[in-house]
Amino acid sequence: MFTEPVLPMSGPRYRSRMTAIGSYVPERILTNAELERMIDTSDEWIVQRTGIRERRIGEPDEFTSRLAIRAVQNMQERYGVALHDVDLLLVCTSTPDFSFPSTACLVQAHFGIEQTFALDLSAACAGFVYGLHVADGMIASGMHRKALVIGADALSKIADYTDRTTCILFGDGAAAVLLERTDDPRSEPAFFSYTAGSDGNGAAHLYRSNTAASLNGAPLRGDGKLVQNGREVYKFAVQTVPKGVAELLAQAGLTTADIDWFLPHSANLRIIESICDKTGIPLERTLHTIELYGNTSAATIGLAMDEAVRMGRFRDGDRLLLFGFGGGFVHGGLLMRWSDLREG
Missing domain, CATH: 3.40.47.10 (Thiolase/Chalcone synthase)
Incomplete structure (x- = not known):
């Protein structure tokens, strides 16, 4: 919460x-x-x-x-x-x-x-x-x-x-x-709403085995490689992210119409489409890098943000909604007020 x-x-x-x-x-x-x-x-x-x-x-x-x-x-x-x-x-x-x-x-x-x-x-x-x-x-x-x-x-x-x-x-x-x-106390905060959570019961559905040989008594697979149960990850994302988005908006007193850009984790385009459908955030206001970069884990949201900066999409004061989700299971969302950056 x-x-x-x-x-x-x-x-x-x-x-x-x-x-x-x-x-x-x-x-x-x-x-x-x-x-x-x-x-x-x-x-x-x-x-x-x-x-x-x-x-x-x-x-x-x-x-x-x-x-x-x-x-x-x-x-x-x-x-x-x-x-x-x-x-x-x-x-x-x-x-x-x-x-x-x-x-x-x-x-x-x-x-x-x-x-x-x-x-x-x-x-x-x-x-x-x-x-x-x-x-x-x-x-x-x-x-x-x-x-x-x-x-x-x-x-x-x-x-x-x-x-x-x-x-x-x-x-x-x-x-x-x-x-x-x-140091100006009158300045508006760049980050003004936050939600996060975790559910370690999802650990068996997305992991990379390391020194541990088992999890909750079940043997681990992968021999150091990434192991994923895609169906369970999909279910987790499309159920959890819309709830988190609703919580973020409620905390800030906003609606989806007040969000200028949505930057979800680029895990899978079908997951993003489902999340947009459930939240009511239009795909045309959703930024991702899934088509050309695939899933780059912790890099996806930053890559999408920088691509938008390079393309001149953001305007000073735009409201951005960032939402990440993944192995753990963990999830986290931020509402951010954009300030124009000045290139040197």
């Missing part, structure tokens, strides 16, 4: 605002035609069930940290932002380079950020929304001033290319945003 960030009992209520954005996808394109030669599938079958035509695949040595670094570099090139004073660095990912050190520490080292709170955040495909919420709350508390939030995943590294029901879905990519504190 909706929760306000916990703030100190005294002192100002700080606001955060997004000041820069960047993204990156690998150059290599994996088409449906190529998958036809690898597994028993067809372009028609994939498009009909998922809406996906292509996905981007990293090189063998292109892991999540490199995707994240490239996204931040893209942000720097476009906005000329300084990173030396970033004091909170979150990498939202399900595919870290290592169990430890964190991918956030690898990004911190690459950019030579001397003093920062560096942390990997694991919330699967809801990771980007979770990361924005955590960063906004940390800034609002007064504990941090400048946060770098990155959603990045290299799902091709854990995809099972013998399983035609899952390998057709996933690709690699990253998106990065910079949140900065504004």
Whole structure:
């Protein structure tokens, strides 16, 4: 359910605002035609069930940290932002380079950020929304001033290319945003409504096995690869997200007509269509990257946001509704007021 960030009992209520954005996808394109030669599938079958035509695949040595670094570099090139004073660095990912050190520490080292709170955040495909919420709350508390939030995943590294029901879905990519504190207490909050939840009973329907050999007494499959029960994930998404959207709107006193853009997690076009049908949000106001990038997990919402920025779709004051959902099961939504970014 909706929760306000916990703030100190005294002192100002700080606001955060997004000041820069960047993204990156690998150059290599994996088409449906190529998958036809690898597994028993067809372009028609994939498009009909998922809406996906292509996905981007990293090189063998292109892991999540490199995707994240490239996204931040893209942000720097476009906005000329300084990173030396970033004091909170979150990498939202399900595919870290290592169990430890964190991918956030690898990004911190690459950019030579001397003093920062560096942390990997694991919330699967809801990771980007979770990361924005955590960063906004940390800034609002007064504990941090400048946060770098990155959603990045290299799902091709854990995809099972013998399983035609899952390998057709996933690709690699990253998106990065910079949140900065504004000290003007009269400023409107960029993030003004939040909802989230989890249901660990869904763990068996979407996981990557690691050191554990069983879950609730049942043996795990996959040998380190991603395992998904697509039917159960679909059911979870189309039941949970519309309820979360309704809760967000009720908390803010808004209706779907007040939302300028909807950015759901790009898991599957059929899921998005069902969610739009149940919520009443028109598809023409829904942004996703599913057709050309596939499911890039924690990167999907940031990639869709940056694509809209590049196309000039957002206007100052637009209301954006972000909603992520995925393994856990976890879900999280944010209502965000857009402020125009100024490229350097």
